Amino acid sequence: MAEADDFLCILVPDRARMRQNDIAGTGETGKAGQVMIGRMILGHVLAGAAVVLCLQPALAQQPAATLRAGVVQLSKAPVPVTANLSGQASATQSAAIRPLVDGVVREIAYQPGHPVKEGDLLFSIDPKSYDAALALAKASLQNAQAALPGAQSALDRAERLVGTSVTQEALESARVTFAQAQAAIAEAEASVQTAEINLERTRITSPFDGIAAIASVSIGDLVTSGQSDALTTVTSLDPIYVDLSEASARMLQLRARVTSGAIKPGDRIAAQLRLENGEAFKGEGQLDSVGASVSTTTGTVNVRFRFANPDRLILPGMFVRAELTLGTADAFLVPQLAATLQADGTLRLFVLDDNDTAQELRVTSIGSTERAWIVADGIADGTRLLVDNLDNMKAGQKVDPVAATISDTGIVSDSAGEN
Known part of the structure; x- marks a missing residue:
């Protein structure tokens, strides 16, 4: 009750003086003062509520402020x-360069990152064994070519003398011999062509104009035909x-x-x-x-x-x-x-x-x-x-x-x- 009285003293300035009178007095006087103070506080509260209720409709009726904006x-x-x-x-063309013959890398002929033209030399593989293979193939071709005239002459003689001193069986044998001589020449020519291709493949060139990447091999490395690792890439x-x-x-x-x-x-x-x-x-x-x-x-x-x-x-x-x-x-x-x-x-x-x-x-x-x-x-x-x-x-x-x-x-x- 004392705390309530202190609070009332703040709201009502005369409350402190009245409280002192209540303490000094006794009986009915103190009670009458308390009733009077309560009525005063109730009146203030009701008046404040009435003011708030009166202001709310006025606030609701105010128009929203106009907002300035660019249009x-x-x-x-x-x-x-x-x-x-x-x-x-993505590149229009990109090729992984791999060897098509076996051998030892003898030369790396390009600068990585620099442009290369179609046909420019990139790598060189030692060609000695392929030179020898080509020479052997050419010798075989010459040997086959040398046998052809004899087979041709034998066939001509058999055809001319068939029915007299040459039997039909001998004629057929001469024809087979001549055909075999022709086939031997064709085979030897193919061997020469293969040897030439293999020798040419020891020179690995760029398939188109582009930029060659860093080589993945060094001079002296052994490479094999169709290996999985590319020697370089041209892009x-x-x-x-x-x-x-x-x-x-x-x-x-x-x-x-x-x-x-x-x-x-x-x-x-x-x-x-x-x-x-x-x-x-x-x-x-x-x-x-x-x-x-x-x-x-x-x-x-x-x-x-x-x-x-x-x-x-x-x-x-x-x-x-x-x-x-x-x-x-x-x-x-x-x-x-x-x-x-x-x-x-x-x-x-x-x-x-x-x-x-x-x-x-x-x-x-x-x-x-x-x-x-x-x-x-x-x-x-x-x-x-x-x-x-x-x-x-x-x-x-x-x-x-x-x-x-x-x-x-x-x-x-x-x-x-x-x-």
Whole structure:
């Protein structure tokens, strides 16, 4: 009870004095004072509640504050329809160089990492045994050729004397001997040709123009025909392929829009690349081929482009991003900073009605540029789009519109140039 009295002394300044009187007094006087104090406190509480109840309707009736925000006016115009895809570079030609004969490496005739031309010598294998094999094959050919005239003469004599001093059996034997002599020459010629090929294979040359990698062998190493380990690899880097992947569903959507006339295809599909460091690659790619099947794991289709690569900036295996120009469409360019991509793939925008009140709008894009979404429908020509202060924006919000511009770097400023 003492704590309650102390609290009442704070609320009611005269309570301390009254309390002292109560302590000094006795009986009815103290009780009467306590009743009076209780009635005073109850009156203050009821008055405060009445004030709060009276203020609530007034607060509810206050209008929402007007929000200042930048707007741009949207107009439909022909715009390029692009698609951004990721992909990986691959060589137009790449060959693992392996020996086709056995022997010891005698020479490595190229500089790794330097260009080589088709037919340039890469490796030399000791040719001594193959020189000897060729000489032996040539000798066998000469021996076979020497036997042919005798077989021819015997056959001519048998044919001339058959029925007199030469029997039919002897004639047939002469014919067989002559045929065998001819076959021996053909066999010897084939052996010479094989020996020449093997000797030629001791000189390992580049199959095409390209860049030769570091050799995996040294001079003096023994190599064997068709071994699993390559001696080196020659790769052609100019031109170079870039293999891109696009979802099959997306390709079907684009095809449907082309068929409906929403997208007007150009004469060709152009591609611009951006390298791994963000640098734009100079040069435009040309469509080489489109895959004939859909990946069962990723649901994508491969699209291959060919790029001139004289400076060898793009290397096989490098990951790149490509922007494909598919055609043009009569559409609106909606700044990306003014749109919020939703989980269902639509874009959420805020636009102004005739009363300068914000309204929420959902649209679907058909593509994008570096800083804008391409929207073909769902927006009226001349629509005023809110481009800033969007974190505080909601449907029904009164707006004080300010004509705004968006710089190339995505900065919003009013018509006077203020941010």
